Amino acid sequence: MENFKMVAKTLFGFEEILAKELQILGAQDIEQGVRMVSFKGDKGFMYKANLALRTALKILKPIYFFRAYNESSLYKGIQGIDWSEYINENQSFVVDVTLHSDHFNHSQFVALKTKDAIVDQFRDKFGKRPDIDKDFPDLRINVHIYNDQCSVALDTSGNSLHQRGYRTATNIAPINEVLAAGMLLLSGWDGQGDFLDPMCGSGTILAEAAMIACNIPPNLNRKEFAFEKWSDWDNDLFDDIIDSLMKKVREFHYTIKGYDKAPSAVEKAKDNIKNANLDEYVTISRENFFETDKESQGPLHMVFNPPYGERLDVDMERFYREIGDTLKQGYPGTNAWFITANLEALKYVGLRPSRKIKLFNGKLEARLVKYEMYEGSKRTKFQQQQEQD
Structure with a gap:
C-alpha cells in the first residue's frame, strides 16, 4: 500500500503533543502547523490514526490543490477533479468549508458552488446526480481556502473525533x-x-x-468513521x-x-x-x-x-x-x-x-x-x- 499525505486537525496549543503522538504511532514526514499537523502514511495508518490519536479532531486526506479567487475559478477547480473516483451517482455527499480569504466571504456560498460543480459533472457524464445528505453522507468533502489557495480533502473521520462514543450523559459544562x-x-x-x-x-x-x-485507543467505542x-x-x-x-x-x-x-x-x-x-x-x-x-x-x-x-x-x-x-x-x-x-x-x-x-x-x-x-x-x-x- 502506498503512502499519501494526511492532515490531522487539533485544538490550539496541542500541535506539539499531536506531532509526538503521530511519531510514536509511526507516521512519516510530520510537520506542525497552526491547529494542525500534516504527515504521511498508508491506508492502514489512516485507520490507526483515527482509532488511536488522542488529540486529533479530524483526519483529512487532501486530494487536490488549486487557486481560487472568484466564483468561476472555484467552479473550474472543483470540476478539475474526477469525482467518480470517490463516489457514484447513487450515493450522497456533503461539503464542509473553512475560509480565511478576502476573495470569499461566505462559507455557505463556497459550499453551494462546490456542490454545483460536482453534481454538474455527474449530470454531464451519467445523466444522474448524487444527493446531498448532511447527516449520513457517503462522502464528506472538506474545502479549505486560505487567501487564493484552495485545498480539497476527503474527511476520513466523519463526526469530530472528540465524540468518542462513551459519553451518553453530560452535565451543564462538559469538557471536550x-x-x-x-x-x-x-x-x-x-x-x-x-x-x-x-x-x-x-x-x-x-x-x-x-x-x-x-x-x-480512545476511539474504540465510536460507532463509525467516514x-x-x-x-x-x-x-x-x-x-x-x-x-x-x-x-x-x-x-x-x-x-x-x-x-x-x-x-x-x-x-x-x-x-x-x-x-x-x-x-x-x-x-x-x-x-x-x-x-x-x-x-x-x-x-x-x-x-x-x-x-x-x-x-x-x-x-x-x-x-x-x-x-x-x-x-x-x-x-x-x-x-x-x-x-x-x-x-x-x-x-x-x-x-x-x-x-x-x-x-x-x-x-x-x-x-x-x-x-x-x-x-x-x-x-x-x-x-x-x-x-x-
Whole structure:
C-alpha cells in the first residue's frame, strides 16, 4: 500500500503533543502547523490514526490543490477533479468549508458552488446526480481556502473525533474529550502513579486518564468513521489494526479517583466510565473537594476543570481561594493542574503557578495552570535537594 499525505486537525496549543503522538504511532514526514499537523502514511495508518490519536479532531486526506479567487475559478477547480473516483451517482455527499480569504466571504456560498460543480459533472457524464445528505453522507468533502489557495480533502473521520462514543450523559459544562486528553498529556500524565480529578463532572477527564494509563485507543467505542463508506473500505485490514493496537494495552497498578459533590454528576460519571469499559480502573465517589485530604502516601497527579462562572453560578473569589487553601492544607506531594477561562479568579488561589499554558475551551481563552504542592515547605524541599547535590 502506498503512502499519501494526511492532515490531522487539533485544538490550539496541542500541535506539539499531536506531532509526538503521530511519531510514536509511526507516521512519516510530520510537520506542525497552526491547529494542525500534516504527515504521511498508508491506508492502514489512516485507520490507526483515527482509532488511536488522542488529540486529533479530524483526519483529512487532501486530494487536490488549486487557486481560487472568484466564483468561476472555484467552479473550474472543483470540476478539475474526477469525482467518480470517490463516489457514484447513487450515493450522497456533503461539503464542509473553512475560509480565511478576502476573495470569499461566505462559507455557505463556497459550499453551494462546490456542490454545483460536482453534481454538474455527474449530470454531464451519467445523466444522474448524487444527493446531498448532511447527516449520513457517503462522502464528506472538506474545502479549505486560505487567501487564493484552495485545498480539497476527503474527511476520513466523519463526526469530530472528540465524540468518542462513551459519553451518553453530560452535565451543564462538559469538557471536550480531545481537550481533556491534551491537558492530561501536557500535564505529563503517563499512568505511573495515583490520579485524582476532584471535580469530575461527567467523568471525561477520568476516562481519558484511564485510557492514557492503559494505552487503550480512545476511539474504540465510536460507532463509525467516514472511511467505512468509501469504495476501498477494507474491513479485514481495519480489524487487524484494532488487534495490533489492543496488543499494546498495558496493565495499571495505581488508582484513578474522581470526586464530585453533586449526586447527579456522580451517577452520570459512573455511567460514562462503565460505557467506556473502564470501571475496573476508575472509582468515583460523592465528596466535596474542599472537605477532603490526600488519601495516598505517594505522589499524586491531579487534573481538573473547575467552574468558570460562565454557565455555573459560583462565588468565584471564594471558590478559587478554597481551591488554593485545600491544596495547601490537604494535598502535600501533589502536582495539581487545572484549566480556567476565568483569568481574574486565578489571583485568588493564593499560590504561584509553576506553569501557565494558553489553551481555548470552546471559544473561551483559557489557561492550564500547574501548582506543585511539596511535602513540607518549598524551602525544606530546596534544602533537601542542596544536601543531595
